[in-house]
Amino acid sequence: MRDSSRVALVTIDNGEDYTKPTFFGRAALESLERLLPRLEGDDWAALVITGKPFVFAAGADITQFRGATRELAVEGSHAGHELFGRIRALPFPTVAAINGACLGGGVELALHCDARTISTAVRHFACPECFLGILPAWGGTQLIPPLVGIENAVKFVVTNPMRQNRMLTGPQAFELGFAERLLEPAEFVDESLAFALGLVPNSDSHRDSYRDSHSVAEVIRKARARLDDQVHGAAPAPYRALELIEGACSGWTVEEGYRAEEEAVGKLLPGRQAQASLYAFDLVERRAKNPPGRPSAEPKPIRKVGIVGAGLMAAQIAALVLRRLEVPIAIRDVSDDALAAARESIEEALAEQVAKGRYDEGKARFLGSIVTTSTTYDDFADCDLVLEAVFEELETKQQVFAELREHTRGDSVLATNTSSLSVAEMGADVGFHFFNPVAVLPLVELVRTAETDDATLATAWAFAEKLRKRPVLVADAPAFVVNRVLTRQLTVILDALEHGNTIEEADEAILRLGMPMAPSVLLQMVGPRVANHVLETLHDAYPDRYPLFQTLADYAEGGDEIVVQEHAPRTQDEILESALEAVADEIRHLLEEGVVAEAADVDTALILGAGWPFWLGGITKFLDQTGRSERMFGRELADIGPAAKTA
C-alpha cells in the first residue's frame, strides 16, 4: 500500500508472475485484515484497489474447498463478509480498478467498493460459483442485483455459469453496469486514480435496492423454468442462488443477505454436487495441463496434412485443420461430388471466419488455395500426417491404409478417425476419435495401439493440441470410452422400450440426473445407423453385455416402430437405476482391461466429449459418492485401473 497524494493504492498480489493468478485464500484474507486498520485509522482522500499486471483477483482459492465441512464453509463466507463489509463502510470514496481477470471473490470485493473502473483488456469477468456447485457467498448475490438489475444479475450469477461457464469481457461488464468507467489499459491505474480523486466523498453511491416485486417474481419464475429444462433439479446451487437474488430484491438488508449466503454455502459446499464439481473442475482445468500418458518424445513438425475421405466428418476436420494449423491440405475421395461438397463447406467455414473478423479475405483466399482435392493420392507424397476419415467399415479402411503405405513417405504418421473400430486391425499407426460437431466438442480420444511408438504418439498428441482439442489417451479397444459407456446406457433404454416403456419415460428417467440431452435426442444426433454400427461392434466383442436390439436395427434402416418383446414396463426409478448400474459395470470393465489409466480419464472423456455434468463429476465420482460402486464391486471406481491409487 502506498500513499500518493493521500490516495491509498492497494495491490492484490501473490508475488508470482502473471501466469499464476492471485486467489483469495486464508493468507490473502489475513493480509486484508492487517491492512484494514491502516485504512480505517487515517484520513485518506480515496482508496483504489487493483491487481498485479493482467490479474485483478481470480476468486477464492478453491483448492481449499475440497472436503470442506459446513463449519468451514460458513466461517469462510463470514470472514469475507466481515472484511469486505469494512471496506464498504470506509468513509472516503473507494474504487476497485479492475485491471485484469476478475472472478468470483474478485468480483465481490469490487462490489464492496463505491465504484469500479474496468480495463478494455479484461477478458474474464464472471461469478463462476454456480458452475462449481456453490454460489457467490461474499456478498455477490446481494450486491449484484441492486447494481445491474435483477435480469442482469440472474444472467450473471446463474445463467452464464450454467452455460459452460460463460464469462464477460471488460466492455461487456461495463455495458451491463458493473463498472462506472471503461478505461484503456495503457494508463489504467493512473486514470483510475484520477477517477477516484474526482469522486465526491460520502456521496450516496450505495444504490437503493430493486423493489419491483412483480417483475422480480416473474424474472425468477422464468429463470427457474429454464433451469428445470436444463438441469432438472439435479444441481441445487443455481436454485439457491436464485432464491438469494430474489431475497436481495425483496427488501433484505445486506446483513440479512450475508447470513443467507453463509447458510446456503454452508449446505452446498460440503454437498455431493459441489464436491463432484470441484473434482471435475480439477480434471479439466488442472490435470489437463500435465496430462497423464503424454510421451516425452519430440513431436515431428507438421507442414502438410492429407485427409482421406470427403464426407461430412472429413470436411469438418479439414476445415478445423486449416484454421488451426494453416498448412497445405490434400483431400482424396473416390467421388468428385463429395470432393466438390467438401471444398464448398471449407470455403463456407473460411467465409465464416472472415465474417467473424478473424482474418481478412486475402488470408482466407490463400488458405482456400492451399487445399487440393483429388481422386488420386498424387498430393500425398509429402504429407507429414494423414488422417483417414472414410466410412466406418474395416475392409474399406484396411484398403485405404494399404494404399497410403504406397503413396506416402515412410515417416509420415498415418492416422484414422474411427468411433469404434480397431486401429491396429485397419493398419493405422494411431487413432483419433473426434466428436461431432468437431468444431465444438473439445474431446478427442487418442488411440494408442501395441505398435504405436512414442514419436508417433507425441506427434499425434501435438496435432490434437494444435487443433485445440483435449486428448484422452485410450487403448485400442472396441468403441474406446465415450461410445462404449453411452452405448451400454443405450442398451438399458432400448431394453425398457422393448418392454413397453415409452420414449418419454425413458428420456425422463435419464434426464433426472441432469444430463445435457435426452437419450432419444442424442440418438438422433449421432444417427441411428452409426449407433447401431457401434452397438454391433461392441456386441461382437462383448455379446453378454451388448445384446442387439431389433428396434435399433429397424431404426437404422429408417423404421420407427418400437418392437415390444414383452410388456413389462418399469418405473423411471428402476430404469435410472439399471442405467447407472450398467454404466458402473462397464466402467469397471474398462478400467480392469486398462482401456484408460484411471477413472479420472473416463470422467474427463464424458465431461468433454458427451457434456456430462460437473455436478456428477463426470460419472464415476457420483457412482462412488452414492455408494453404488462400493455396493457393486466392494470398492470405489477411483481405486480400479492400472494407474489407480492402491486401495
Next chain:
Amino acid sequence: MGRELREVVYVDGVRTAFGRAGPKGVFWRTRADDLGVKVVRELLRRNPGLPPERIDDVVMAATAQVGDQGLTLGRDVALLAGLPSTVPGFAVDRMCAGALTAVTAGAGEIAMGAADVVLAGGIEHMGHHPMGEDVDFNPRFVAERLVDPSAVTMGATAENLHDRFPHLTKHDADAFAVRSQHRAAEAWQNGVMREAVVPMSVFTDEGWRAADRDEFLRPDTSMEGLADLPTPFRPGGRVTAGNSAGLTDGAAVCLLASEDAAADLGLAPRMRLVSYAFAGVEPELMGLGPVPATRKALELAGLSLDDIGLFELNEPFAVQVLTWCDGLEVDPEDERLNPYGGAIACGHPLAATGVRLLAQLAYGFRERTSVRYGLTALCVGMGMGAALIWESLPAGH
C-alpha cells in the same frame, strides 16, 4: 523551384520522474517502452487541440536499441500509446544527445516541409540496459591507439578533465554539486517540476506505487558530506557519486510543430529553434564537446554569449560543466546557469535528458520574461557536444 525553410517551434514537453537504475529503482519492473507510452499520452492529454492523426512522425532516441528499447522505438511507442497506425516513427542514437538529436531530426523534417507536427524525445532504462552492454568495441581503437582506453568509461573521461584543467578542483566540483542539489530542491517546491514531470503508477515488488519524484534528489547535500566519498574511477581521484549523475531510468518527449501548423491547430508555442550544432572533440575528453558546439551554434545564430539569458546544461559530472564555464568564461555561480538544478540532482537517463533541458528552459523563459534567448547543451560519449539555441515566444505569440 524556390522554397523557404519553415520556422520550427517547441510547444510542450514532459518527462517521467527519473528513477534509480537497478533492482532498487522505482522503474525496475516497468518496461522502457511503457515509460515512453506514458509521456506520449500525457503530452496528447495536455494538448487536446492536436488531433493524433496530425502527428507526422514520432522520433524516439535510445542509446541501447535492444530489448524493451528495440523495435524502432518511435514506431513501437506510437502504436503502444494508441496513436493511429498512419503515424510513422523511428529511433535515433547519439548517446546522451539522443533526445536533442531526435529534436533536431524532427526539426529538420518540419523545416524541410516534410512534416507539420513531430513528437521527439528519448528513453533510457539504464537498469535494463547498463552502459556498454552488448557493445563489441573494435580492437583497432586500442591497437592503433585511435582513442585512449579511458574514452569508453565516462567517469574516467571526467577524471581526464581534472587532469587537463588542474585549476578545476574536486572542491569546485563538490561545490557545484551542492548548488545543483539545492537548486533542484527549490525547483520541486515551485511549479517547474509539476509542469515538467508527470507522475506514473508503476508496478513494483511492493505493488503499485507512484513514480512522482526523482530518486536521486538529496536536498541536504553538504560539502562535508561529499568530501570523503569514494572515487570509483581512479584511486585518489576527484570524481565521486556525489559530484556526478547517477545511473538513471526515465523518458521524455516534446511536441514540435511548424509555426503555421501550431497556429492552425491552436497550439501555444513556447520557443522557436534558432540554431543548433554538433561538434566533435577528443573522445577521452568528451566533456569538452559542448564548448565548440556552443560556439558553433552561436555563430550560426549570429549571436554572442551575452545574448543568451538562460543556460540549461546537462550535468553528467560537475567538472564537465565547470570546463564549459571555463571555456565560455561563465561563472559557475551565474544565475543564468541551470536555475533548477541539473542531472547531479535529478539523474541522467542518457537519451532522454535533452528534452528535460528543453522543458526546463521553456519554464525558465516563462519565469523570466526579459530573457529572449536560451541554450540547451550537453556532452556526448566518444567525444561530442550538442548545442541548441532557442528564442522565447511569449504567451499570445
